[in-house]
Structures are given as structure tokens and as C-alpha cells.
Amino acid sequence: MSNENPNNWPLWEVFIQSKRGLDHKHVGSLHAADAKMAVENARDVYTRRNEGNSIWVVLADNIHASKPEDQGAFFDPADDKVYRHPTFYPMPEGVKYI
Amino acid sequence: MAKDQQEALFQQRVDDEQKIEPRDWMPDEYRKTLIRQISQHAHSEVVGMLPEGNWITRAPSLRRKTVLLAKVQDEAGHGLYLYSAAETLGVSREQLIDQLLSGKAKYSSIFNYPTLTWADIGAIGWLVDGAAIMNQVMLTRTSYGPYARAMVRICKEESFHQRQGYEILMTLCKGTPEQKAMAQDALDRWWWPSLMMFGPSDKDSPHSAQSMKWKIKRQSNDELRQVFIDRTVHQAEYLGLKVPDPKLKWNEQTQHYDWGEIDWTEFNEVIRGNGPCNRDRMAARRKAHADGAWVREAALAYAGKQAKKKAA
Numbered sequence A: 001m002s003n004e005n006p007n008n009w010p011l012w013e014v015f016i017q018s019k020r021g022l023d024h025k026h027v028g029s030l031h032a033a034d035a036k037m038a039v040e041n042a043r044d045v046y047t048r049r050n051e052g053n054s055i056w057v058v059l060a061d062n063i064h065a066s067k068p069e070d071q072g073a074f075f076d077p078a079d080d081k082v083y084r085h086p087t088f089y090p091m092p093e094g095v096k097y098i
Numbered sequence B: 001m002a003k004d005q006q007e008a009l010f011q012q013r014v015d016d017e018q019k020i021e022p023r024d025w026m027p028d029e030y031r032k033t034l035i036r037q038i039s040q041h042a043h044s045e046v047v048g049m050l051p052e053g054n055w056i057t058r059a060p061s062l063r064r065k066t067v068l069l070a071k072v073q074d075e076a077g078h079g080l081y082l083y084s085a086a087e088t089l090g091v092s093r094e095q096l097i098d099q100l101l102s103g104k105a106k107y108s109s110i111f112n113y114p115t116l117t118w119a120d121i122g123a124i125g126w127l128v129d130g131a132a133i134m135n136q137v138m139l140t141r142t143s144y145g146p147y148a149r150a151m152v153r154i155c156k157e158e159s160f161h162q163r164q165g166y167e168i169l170m171t172l173c174k175g176t177p178e179q180k181a182m183a184q185d186a187l188d189r190w191w192w193p194s195l196m197m198f199g200p201s202d203k204d205s206p207h208s209a210q211s212m213k214w215k216i217k218r219q220s221n222d223e224l225r226q227v228f229i230d231r232t233v234h235q236a237e238y239l240g241l242k243v244p245d246p247k248l249k250w251n252e253q254t255q256h257y258d259w260g261e262i263d264w265t266e267f268n269e270v271i272r273g274n275g276p277c278n279r280d281r282m283a284a285r286r287k288a289h290a291d292g293a294w295v296r297e298a299a300l301a302y303a304g305k306q307a308k309k310k311a312a
């Protein structure tokens, strides 16, 4: 969502990694004057109980998304490729551990 | 796609318990209802800091002060999570704040009551957060994804709010007769306003049916209120306090408490702006916003300068 008024702090989307090895997960957004402030404020409001191990902030304007209304056509190239799933290959009764 | 087709698809999704996400098509009324409800909820978290903030400097011990500060800080965070969820619906933060400060937007009427004694801080945690939790637990299953996710975060944080309040009252009730009387007085004043937090009775709540159909709400005002009463009465008994309702009585048949009648005239008056503290609350919010203006400007100017320096 873009900010019409240039006198307002821009909107940042916040992603938190809760533990090393896990993915960064979107948790919400906040307004901040710059990236440094966004990271610090994200720490103060989204990780007050050690929920975070790492924080990403991204200007909301820089996020581009696929369109839900095109969802069908957009993702259908994967629909007819059942051979990408292991269940496509029946294994004989006696064969184990494969 | 034709509009009625989109509408049918939308309702199907809701019926199938799939979440609605920000970029999905949704009926205008659904969007409007959510913006209104989520922003009212956000405003309530923010204004809700005022009655408790009133006691931070006067908390009776360092422990109580630390705890109260942490709780009020949480409420600020809850306000943010909710504004952030509302913004995904295409409304700007500036608009939302303007609506609050201009008096156009509503917030929970409970925060227009004063916190006269320290026992009120106990009663707020126990009853006000307790009632809010009931509503918020229901909302973790609301149909709009960002709202539901914000509620999950909030509910995790709420769990200590109610307990710290009850602990304050337990301490007072085990104290001197004066302290116990103070606790009783707080319960007397906060009981009915807490019951009002669940909103008008179902028969006077015209938007409820649509909200239930869209699964924004999943339980009615009266249902939630009854569960709250059933759970809270025995907590009052444990404290040795008396719930200020002469009609309160266990009903073997319904397995619920029967209880008296809410003073809806008072409720409507407070909503209309004539509660004991409405003017104070709004004045405090407006002042805080105006006093912060130079900080917002300075931070933006500094960020601009830094960006220029980097570019050079």
C-alpha cells in the first residue's frame, strides 16, 4: 500500500526468523523513517519475548505479488505434471525402503 | 468474472474455512466492516493505555511498576498489530489516526471510566483484559487472515495481563480490611462496564448476523458475555468479593448463571461521548500526537540527509 503523503514515514513489512535454521516469516508491518529505525522498532514491537533471532524489513512498496484472480492460470503449469510426485511410480510389493 | 459470481466464490471460501487474504476479491461491505472493526479495536488498545498509565508512577512496589509498564507496553504493540492489519485493507495509518483524533472513530467505552485507586489496576487486568481475551480468542478464528494472525500474537501476550490483575486483587484481599474494601469497591465499579464490553444484546445488534455469515464473528455478544460471567463469578468467590448483581444466581437447569440487566442507557451515553473520561482521553491522545509531531519530522529529515550522504 503506497503512502500518498510524503510527510508520513513509509510503511515497512517485517519478517522475523524465530530460530537459526528456520525461515523468516512475515509478522506484520510498521512505519519508520528509515531502515535502521524500522529494524529497531520491529525489535521493540515484534520481539518483546525473544520471538526473534533475526529481523528483515522491506519497504512495502518494494513487494510485488502474484494476482489472486490469475491464480488458476498462473499456477496451472504444475497441475498436469503428476510425474513430479513419487506416488506416480508404483513399487512392487516386495520392494522395501524406497 | 461477474460480481455475483465473485460473491458466491467469496462466500464459498468463507464457508470452507479458508482465510481471506488482502489481495483477494471481497465484498465492499466486508472490507468496510473490517476496517471499522479492526481500527476500533486498534484505537481501544491505544486509548486503553491511558487509564493504566495513570498508575505507573504510583505503583506500590518496583515489581508492580515493572509489570504494569510491561503490560502497557504490550497494549501499544497490540495497537500496532491491529493498525497494521487494517492497513492491508487499503486504508492509511494517517486516515485511521485522523478518525480517532477527530472523534469520528469509536473505541471501547470501558476506557472512559477513571482509575481511582490502585485496586482498579487489578480489576482492569482481571475483568477488562479477561473480557477482551474472550473476544480475542474468538477472533483468532476470524475469516480475514491478517486480523486472525494479529489476534494469535495478541492472545499469546494477553495471558499475563489477566493474571497480574488477579494477583493484585488477591494481595489486596489478603491484606487489611481497608485493602479488601478497596478491592470490593473496584469490583463494584468495573463489573457492569466490563459486561458492556461485549456490546449490545443480540436482539439489538443489527450487523451481527452478517458478521456471523462472513465469519468475522463466530460467537454472539450474548453468548460470549454469558461464558465470561460463568467463568468470572467463581474467581470473585475465591477472592471473597461480592459481584454487585442482586439477581446473580446459579441456574441448575441451564447450567449457567442467571443475572440482572445491563444499564443500556449508561452504555449509550458513554458511547455518545458522555462517559466520565471521554473528553480527558481524547485530549490526552490529541496532545500526545501533537507533541510528537516534531519527532516525526526530525526523523524524516535525518533519514533524508543520511540517504543523500550515502548517494554522494
Ligand SMILES: [Fe+2]
Pocket: B045, B074, B075, B078, B154, B158
Ligand atoms: Fe491488548
Ligand SMILES: [Fe+2]
Pocket: B075, B129, B158, B161
Ligand atoms: Fe491486555
